[in-house]
Amino acid sequence: MEKRKCLECGDAFDGRKDKKFCCDQCRTAFANKQNTDQNKFMRNINNILRKNRRILAELNPTGKATVTKTDLLDEGFKFSYFTNEYKTKTGKVYRFCYEHGYLQLENNLFALVFRKEYVE
Numbered sequence: 001m002e003k004r005k006c007l008e009c010g011d012a013f014d015g016r017k018d019k020k021f022c023c024d025q026c027r028t029a030f031a032n033k034q035n036t037d038q039n040k041f042m043r044n045i046n047n048i049l050r051k052n053r054r055i056l057a058e059l060n061p062t063g064k065a066t067v068t069k070t071d072l073l074d075e076g077f078k079f080s081y082f083t084n085e086y087k088t089k090t091g092k093v094y095r096f097c098y099e100h101g102y103l104q105l106e107n108n109l110f111a112l113v114f115r116k117e118y119v120e
């Protein structure tokens with residue numbers, strides 16, 4: 001037995017070396033806080049992906065469109081976030097935010113596409 005310091009409340013307590021909390025309430029409170037942080041992280045990313053998807057959908061109402069990079073950036077599109085990539089046999093890489101995707105063309109143009117079926 002040695003003096004330990006509770007990770008949640010900071011109180012000193014007697015316990016084995018691997019004990020981190022003074023009581024069950026502190027252990028639970030600590031775990032809940034960690035979950036909240038992780039949920040927040042996921043929520044932020046999900047929000048970015050959802051926003052990207054909405055932007056693509058708005059710029060591509062008919063399922064096929066060509067837009068400029070500025071069109072996308074002006075709406076707040078974040079290019080580093082997407083849900084999946086699709087590479088064609090010819091080496092073109094489509095990036096998707098859920099069912100809406102884009103392919104970079106020349107001169108900062110982007111072809112927007114829409115994909116109905118889920119592809120692994």
Ligand SMILES: [Zn+2]
Nearest residue numbers: 006009022026
């Ligand atoms: Zn405690």
